[in-house]
Amino acid sequence: MSRFWLASALAPVAAILLAPASSAQAESDGSERHFSAQDLFHLSVAADPQISPDGSRIAYVRRSNDIMADRARSAIWLIDTRTGEEVPLAGGPDANAFAPRWSPDGTRLAYVSTASGGAQLWVKWLKGGEAVRLTGLPESPGSITWSPDGSMIAYTMLVPREGPKLGSAPSGKPEGATWAEPLEIYDLVTYRADGAGYLKPGFEKIFIVPATGGAPRQLTFGDYHDGGPLSFSKDGRRLYFSANRKPDWQLDPVESEVHALDIASGAITALTSRDGPDTSPQVSPDGKLVAFLGFDDAGRAYENDDLYIMAPDGSGVRNLTESWDYSPAGVVWDADGKGLYAQYDISGETRVARIGLDGTIRDVLEGVTGGGFDRPYTGGSFSVAANDAVAFTGGAPTFPADVRLASAGKVKTLTDLNASLRATKTMGEVRKITTKSSHDGLAIEGWLTLPPGYQAGTRVPLILEIHGGPFAAYGPHFASDNQLYAAAGYAVLSANPRGSTSYGEDFANRIDKAYPGNDYDDLISIVDEAIAQGIADPEALFVTGGSGGGVLTSWIVGKTNRFKAAVTQKPVINWTTQVLTADSAAYFGRYWLGMQPWENPEFYWQQSPLSLVGQVETPTLVVVGAEDYRTPVSESEQYYTALRLRGVPTALVKVPGASHGGIAARPSQSAAKAAAILAWFEKYKGGWTRGQ
Missing domain, CATH: 2.40.10 (Thrombin, subunit H)
Structure with a gap:
């Protein structure tokens, strides 16, 4: 499938535009029973459940929001599958623990913990033993994998390298002088990444360490990334992994092959060779087959992965x-x-x-x-x-x-x-909604989150909330934003227009080299269906979305004035600047638009929401993370400036310290962002007239 997603300062905005209800009002209207911003700090979610080989226990990661640190914390808990009894194993208020992995015999659990400072590899002996830190690594380990006999653990880790050098600062710095930091020099195509910032020079490599402790040994070398997941051969003598080890790897971001690594000699053999990604190798229990995922690279923006098997030497590949x-x-x-x-x-x-x-x-x-x-x-x-x-x-x-x-x-x-919230909060019901697109009759699905206690036949204001990706999908899953909007009295429509995944390869590729395009018709059609069902108030329509949803929000307000107000979050506004400043420059132009900006600048402009800004009349708020490198901040700033120059009501909201993928990572900022969006919508519920 597609490998890349387009996926506090806010508080004052919300405070100015939308004053909170008083406690007396909350008591009178029952809103204390509704989901609130404060409740974000009390949410917990289960992730990465790992069942023991004999099925008797499950180790899982419990993620909870820490109100004092304003961050999510992760801890590992154990569940007895027969009795349901839970006990904590690692992590807590002062340390995170994650990535639990059972030893083959089920007597030990390997995991990563920050209990000793940086993220390190630990092993817990479960029959009355201790938890032991195995490593003292400079970087966090990943892709933890046990050898079949339980004697070794393989993992991946970034190995720093010396960056490029060009000249040097003058010599003769006086004692006690304060000079500027040295120059930063980058020479890779991808020199920064969303969530990581400007990248340290170095490459992901594979290591192995004794499961009882000892010196780790680096197994792979070279100027390319060797990635997980990893899988041992049945005899434990080889490791299978995926990587693009070709000279042009920087310019071919989709390509990778499955490789076999001989642990004793370090020899590496590529087992696949087709044009396209081959990833996630998994050796069968008897050691006679290797399963892997991949597809033939046809240059399209989206492809389904297929599941293949082959012999350990790469022969006999079968889909x-x-x-x-x-x-x-x-x-x-x-x-x-x-x-x-x-x-x-x-x-x-x-x-x-x-x-x-x-x-x-x-x-x-x-x-x-x-x-x-x-x-x-x-x-x-x-x-x-x-x-x-x-x-x-x-x-x-x-x-x-x-x-x-x-x-x-x-x-x-x-x-x-979330038992305490479940017992005290009335949440918005989530129901499915379907329609046919006005463009070509294509079936379009979505989910409506209704205000708590919604009465059939009552029309309420509607927020069209558009997903990012754009190769992703919404469904009947929890969403704090939607519940906050619903608690404020809005119905929220989470739709899957063409381009969404989970409806087959053809459905996703209907936007290939044509995005944004006919998604507009799909989205307007499903809004009209919500109106036809008697739920949405046609005079109180609002629209928002992030990333790809921000693209479509900006596109929609350039096409229609039906929405009272809009909030575009971390959008792409100008495809030329996006392709040349985003963290996946080698990918976006080649796969999403089919060419580079200088090869067809007119096409790039036609697909850019900025080309429609002259038609925008809808009050549109612009929101972006201050450290967004996927749809860089300059995209949002361009749009904000263009709207200001046109006299369209707007404001620019930047989330301090937030990346593209982490714009809602800190609970207070997630709550403040939702409050700012609601405040913007409330401000323009009655509409506006140019010149106000």
Whole structure:
């Protein structure tokens, strides 16, 4: 599938534009029963559930918001699958713990913890033993993988290298003098990344360390990234990994091959060779097959992954999902080696399927959910025990995900992480809505989050909330933004226009080299359906969205004045500046637009929302993270300035310290951002007249 997403200063804006209700008012209208900004600090979500080989226990990551630090904290907890008893294992107020991985015999648990300062690899002996720190690494380890005999643990880590040098500062610095910092020099195509900032010189490499402690050993070298996930051969002598080790790797961001690494000699053999990504190798229990994901690179913006198997030497490659129009992920082998489990998205929902070596595919469970707090994206994760019991994250769309267990044909929920909120808060109901696009009759789906206590036949103001990606999907999943909007009296429409995933490859590629395009018709059609159902007030329509949703928000207000107000969040406004300043420069021009800006500047302009700014009349707020490198801050600033020059009501809201993917990472900023959006909508509920 597509590998790249377009995916406090706010408080004063909200305070100026929308004063909070008094406590007396809250008591009289029952709003204390509704989800509020303060409740963001009390949310918890389950992630990365790892079931033990014998199915008796589940280790999972519990993420909770710390009101004192204004950040999410992660801890690892253990659940007894028979009794449901939970005990904490690692992490807490002063340290994060994550990435739990069971030893093959189920007696130990490896994980990453910041308990000793930086993120390090730890192992906990579960039969009365201690937790032992195995490493003292300069960077965080990733892709933790046990050897089959449990004696070694492999992982990946960034290995710094010396950056390029050009000249030097003058010599003779006087003692006690304060000179400027040295020059920063970059020579890679991707020299900064969203969430990481300007990148340290270095490359991801593979290491191995004894599971009882000792000196780690670096296994791979060279000026390219060697990535996870990793998988050992059955005899533990080889490691399989994915990487693009070709000379032009910087200019081919999709390409990668599956490689076999001989641990003793360090010899590396590429096992695949096609033009396209081959990733996520997984060795079968008997060691006779290697499964991997990939696709043929056709230069399109989106491709489904397929699931392949091959012999350990790379021969006999066979596609198991050639006729299946979905994209498998998180693939793990069944204990009997006759099939694999994979997670996939269908119509905005997430399921787990078993894919047999004979090509049969059947659903094992549905209702997988999880991921971020703020938007209702598909997601979640699962793991499988030797007895085919499946641990997964799931739950209703009104609260974040819990840990669930599917076993012997039954599903039970093992945690209730938000019990206190569940007992005291009335959340907005989430229901499905479908229509046909006015453009070509294409079926379009979405989900409506209704105000708490909504009465049928009542018309309420509607917020069209558009997802990013654009190759992603909304579904019946928890979203704090939607619940906050609903608590304020709005219905929220989370739609999946053409280009969304989970509806097949053709549906996603209807925007290939044509984005934004006919998404406009899809979105307007589903808004009209919400009006036709008697829910949305046609005189109180509002629109917002982030990333790809910001692109479409800006496009919509350039096409129509139907919406009373708009908020475009972290948008792309000008494709030329986006392609040349974003953190994935080698990807966007080649795959999304099919050419570079200098090759067809007219096409770039036609696809840019900035080309429509002369037609915008809708009051439009612009929101962006101050450290956004995916859709850089300059995109939002261009649009804000253009709107100001045209006299269209606008304001620019920057979230301090926030990246593109982390714009809602800190609870106070997430709450303030939602409050600012609601304040903007409230301000223009009655409309405006130029010259006001």
